[in-house]
Every structure is written in C-alpha cells, then in structure tokens.
Amino acid sequence: MPTRPRTSLLEEESVTFAANLIRFESVNTGDPATIGDGETRAARYVQERLEELGIPTVFVEPAPGRGSVVARLHGSDPHAGALVLHAHLDVVPADAEGWTHPPFGGVIDDGMLYGRGAVDMKDFAGVLLAVAREFARRGRVPRRDLVFAFLADEESGGAHGAGWLVDNRPELFAGATQALGEVGGFSVPYGDRRAYLLATGEKGVATASVVTRGASGHASLPHRDDAVVRLVETVARISGYSAPSTRSRTTDALLQAFAEETGRPFTDRTLSSDLGSLGFVGRLIAASLHSTVAPTMLRAGEKGNVIPSEARAHLDIRTLPGEEKRLRNTLRTLAWPGATVEWHDGPPAIESPDDAPLTRVIAEAIAAEDPDAVVLPYLLPASTDNKHFAKLGIDGYGFVPLRVPTDFDVYAQFHAVDERVPVSSLHFSARVTAEILQRA
Template sequence: MAADTVDLCSRLITFDTSNFGGGDSRGERAAAEWVAETLTDAGFAPTVLESAPGRASTVVRIPGTDPSAPALLVHGHLDVVPAEPADWSFDPFCGEVRDGAVWGRGALDMKDMDAMMLAVARSFGRTGHRPPRDIVMAFVADEEDTGAYGAGFLTDKHPDLFEGVTTAISESGGHAVHLPNGTRLYPIATGERGSAWMTLTARGTAGHGSRRNPDNAVSALARVLAELSAHPWPVHITPTVRALLDGLSAHLGIEVDPADPASLARLGEAARLVEATVSNTLNPTMLQAGYKHNVIPSEATGGVDGRILPGAEDAFFEVVDGILGDAVTREFASFAAPVSADHTTAEFAAMAAALRAHDPEALVLPYCMSGGTDAKAFARLGIAGYGFAPGTTPPGFSHWDFVHGVDERVLVDSLAFGVRVLDSYLRTDPRTGSAR
C-alpha cells in the first residue's frame, strides 16, 4: 500500500485542479473521472456527479460486513489552490518523486489523503477484505472556495449517498507535531471555527473632492474597518481547546496561559494549534470605492473575513453590529457556522489506537481548527466530523508552511505511515475496538 500511495499521489498531482474561486476552476472533472476509473478497476461501483460543467465529485460506498452498523464517511477534496509557476523551483503539477518526497501543488492539501484513501480501497478490492461497517468515500470538488460545487451540492442534492453515515474523517488532523521534550503529538480535529465572509457597505453623499463632505462613505467605511481590525477579541476557551491545553500541560509539566503569546511559545510547534483558536478574529481583506480622484463616491464597500469559535457566535455578531452601528451595513458573501464533535467517543479512541499501533509513543489530543473544511457541509446531515488525515515528518520539517505555499511536497515516509494508520482505523469496529 505504501508504494501504491506514492504512485497514486504522484498521478493525482499531475491533474491541474486549480480553484480560483467564484466558480472559476479547472481539471476537477478529469480528476474525478480518473478516481472513478481507479475505483472501478478495484471492483467497486463509484458515481461521478457534476454540479456544473467541469465541477465533478466521485462517491463510492464500500460495503461492510454489518450493514446495520453506523457507516463512516471518508472525504477528501480534489481541487487545490492556484500555484504561480514563476514562484516555484519546479513545475507545480509535475508530481515528481525524488529526494524522498512527492512534489507538487496539493501534495499536502490534500492529494496525499486522497491517495491514501484510494490505496486502502484498492487493497480491500484486491484482497476481498470487507470492513466492519459501510465506508463511503467522497472525492469532492470546490473545497478551496465555498464548497458549493462539491460537498454543498452533494449534501443538498444527493443526501441519499450518505444514508446511515454518522461520522466523517477528513483533512487537518492526525499529523505529527514535535514537542519541545522530543515527543510527538498527533492532534485530531474535533472542532472548526465558523467563517463569516461579509461585505460591508457605507453610503453617503456624492460630491466634488475639493469640498468638505461630512457624509463621506469612504471615511465612514475606513473608520469602521479600522475599529474592527483593532478590536481586542476576548479569550474564549472551548472544551476542545481546554482538553488540548490540559493534555499538553500535563505531558510537558508546564502551565500555559492561552492569552499570553510568550507562554504559548513554550509549547513549541504545538503553539500553532492554539494561538488562533483562543478567540474570535476578524480581518479586513478587500476594499472598493470611487472611480476618480476628485469625485467623492456615494458608496464604499469592504470585504472582511470573520472566524467564530464554537459557542461564541452570538458574542461575535454583537461586537460586529455594535461597531457597524447605523453607518455601515453588512451582508454575507458566505457563512458557515462553527462545528464541533465529541472527543470522548469510541470513534476518537479508535483513531488514537490506530496512531499508537504505528507509533507507540504517540500523544493523541483533540484540537480546534482555525479555518474550516467540508465537515461543515456534511454536518448539515447530522454527521460528526473529525480532522484525521494521518502523516508524519521529522523535526524541522514544517508541513504547515508548505500548505498553500511554494514548493509544496509530501514525504514518502509520511505517506507510508499515513496509509498504514488509515488502513488500521478503517478495519476497526469502534463499537468493540476490534479490527478485522
């Protein structure tokens, strides 16, 4: 399976599935069809569903030995963020295997997990193995934008594909984080901050740029954006973040103040798991107003990206609306509520056991993602989502820096470790803890 995963990851990267946002993408249909062909060759019956021309996802159900058992969804996205070739030291879509790594855009986000999913499915097909429960695998479009053409389309138009599914796993968890004492943490995501992408609009009186204008829309918007950007969001520790902090403190023998950056720094690499999830945040991201230097426009708009912790939604909008007042209005460009899952479940325990089976010294703790995934879409079907795409890297290799970054690559050793862990987990019945 390890060699198969490397080959599959390399091939997937060669599909340029760049997602530019706003409905503009490329390559998703071709990649989805190739995935379907690969699954068909393994003896399964996948379905390719197109939400719009070229925007396709592939879904397959692998039958388990107990059809009455709660089913599991394993989902990965086929699209990637764009890559500017001039910034890279190699072709971003080469998929080359060299120097112990597979190179190219999507290697870590998340064609590595897609390849692991395919490798496990092919192994099941080749050996005739049946997992203890039905496993639905979904290879989806559009995760790197709003998900409307991928997971959103599937949950809205084809919910029957996920009948009986109660739990899902996907990206952004299960990957090794090296701690200051030399041990390894494998954080599993059990929560995601919500996203509120909003367009703010200020309206005023148009006029000549040479005259005083106390009803200037640009000035009103600028004041509001400055205040939003400078707002000191209070610390809000969710149960997931508390479990992570308590576990790290006990393991490292230190006390950590989540409101103090210097204190968080004592966690080493793990500080990145905490620093963006102890409060809500909001950042201005876009501005648009006017058409000529000497004309005061009647309208100015700005885009902001708000991120909301589970349980802190009301407090977030109370602050935003208080700052906007009567001068500026808001409307959603996109909104996805925060989600969370229970880290005390048998499912979490089964993931932890799979990690420890291949790294006996693994410390496994829950954490909250600062961003978001397609888990939010599947949550609309009542499916509890976990970030569990296992992998490992040596100290000093910061895989976070390569996600959406330049010269992205995934280590061959990480793929080999990850597919073994995933295979162990998918063979396990979380109700009993036993593997087949």
C-alpha cells in the same frame, strides 16, 4: 550501509496517485467563468482507478466540470454505522512565481512531493484511493461499510460538491454515522515526542461586508468626507480588535495536556507566553481560543484621480459556538458611524464526541506506528466538508495521518507557495489509514 526497507504497493500507489492528482489543474477560483474541467478530469481518474479493481462507483457532475465520485465498500457488520472517508479534489489558485517546482508538476525532489494540493488535500485523496484498492485487491473486509467520497468545490463552500450530494443524493451516505477527512492527523512537537492532532470540532463560518460612503470629487482636492479614508480607519479598528478568549472543553483538555508535558502552567495569565513557547503549534491553538475577523478584500473607485463616493471591505469571520450575535454587534460598533455592515451567516460551528470508539481506534493505529506518540483532540479554526455531512447527523473528524519532521509545519503548507509533503509521510499515512479503516 543498512538496507532501506522496501515500500509496499499500498505505499507506492499512495504517492503515485497523489502526484498524478496534483497534475490535474483542478483550480477552484469560485468564479464559474474561470473554473475549467479539472475537477471532473480528476474525478474520472479516481473513478477509473477504483473500477479497475471492481469497485462500483457513482459519478456526479452538478455543473460542467464539477465532478465528484463516491464508492462504497461493504463491511461484515450490517448493523454498524458506515464511515465516510472524504477528500476534495479542487485546489486554490497557484501563481508559479516563487515556486521551486511547477505547482501542477507533481514533482518529487529530495524526498518531498511538491505541488498545489500536496497537503490540501490530494495527498489524502491519493491515500484513500490506494487504500480502497488495497482492500479490494486483498479481499479485506472492514467491519463497517466504508464510503469513499472524492469531492469537488470544497474550497468555495461545497455547493457543487459535498453540499450538493447531501442535498440531492443523501442515499449515497445511507447509514453513515461518522466521517473522516481534513484538517488534522499531522504530527507536532510534544516535548521529546510527537502529538497527532485530531480535529473533533470546527469553528463556524460567516462573512461580512462593510460599506462606507462619502462625497466624491477630484483627487486634487482631498477632504475628510472620504469613503476610502473611512473604510481604512474602520478596517484598522477591526484588525486591531481581539475577541475574548474562550476555552472550550476540547481546547481546555488540549492545553492541560501540553501543560503536563512541558511543565508550563497555561493559565490565563501566562497563556500568551506559554503558547509562544510552542512555536507554530501555539499559533494554531491560539486561533481556536477566540473568534477571528480578517479583512480579505478591499474595493473602491474606478479611476485614480477621482475620490469615490463608496468603499467596501470583505471580512472573513470564524466564530466559536454561540458568539455570532455578539461579534456582529461588535463589528457595528467598530465601523465608522453611518457605515453599513452586512452580515452573512455561513455554516455554524460543529463539535463531535472526543471519546467515541473511532477516536480510540485512531489512537491505537498511531501507537502501532509511533508507540511514544499521543493523539490529542483540538478545535479546528477553519472549516471543512464535515459541516455538510453534519446535516445528515454524521459526526465529523479531521485526521489525515502524517508523521513529519519536528520543524515541518503542515498547517502552514495550506494555500502556500511551494506546498509540499514528505514522501515518507505519505507512506506513513497509507499504513495508518489502512489500519484505521480495518479496525473501525
């Protein structure tokens, strides 16, 4: 049998650090009363691993338990803009029921690393930590300054993480012109080869509350003047609404690339079936073609035999650039007459140049490991800490390089039961990330 290539210390440390970080229960519920000190303990672990090799760090803790760490490796060209590499250390909650392995066990089984944060995003935190140590250990000097940021609170908007640092410690990112973090870099099927998706933009974020009112009364005497019925009908109309498709320059180029590779036209007339032919890749692209509204929380009543006088729904909204006003008006039209629609603006959509030198460096680093592959820019339908760094004029990109099996949907692992990543993908990520940072 052929001898398996020996893994390097860089690759081994990437896996070890990712697994160890998973074991910190840095759960971000969004409720200060239920958030423990997991983020701080994870940040201190990162700080210790960096300082072991003489890398100076800055630790901040805006609120108890909400720790972040920032470190800078100086480059050879003081005039080159610094590059921010960021990964968040918090994770969403995980109920152990249904998991093959404990969600905070960091277990490796059959070539897979299991655990909450395996792809979102303690995998990249482990890779960045290993790469920073590799550079320090070998005395490797990048061309530009590299700012490593290991952050709290991304899962609840970043007020105690990237947002706080941008507002209160902007000097830590002095001279930075670009940032690299989630969500992208994973391979997807592309004909008989692979494409690696590079997020060059992100949808905007907003939320809305819909409140309906009616007459309260005893549940034994139901009536139509019922706030719950009105809310349910409103939510059903909103859920059935499909915003018009809009092809941004990035999305149009992505569809054209898939058209050339697959021989399908990807015209407006055939778009639905053409995207369906791409499987999970098509679903991801489809989400970037239009603004979306998803009801996520419903609340009404305090007692089972009482018809409440008020009912409320929370809506998660992701908008394409310039569509906020139109969508806000549409929600009011879809709501029950007399209902209150409370719109709350979040971070706006962002878009970075898809032809910057950094994107070429990323393509070259991928080609060195996967010669037949291509790197394709896309619009991320979600939101990341790149939106905070944009306030400092920093262009944000999403690229966590992961070469995965053809049928492995990385995006579906986010917030999922049995979240996992192939160990070989972490080895690949470490090699490619180190190459990107050396070339950048």
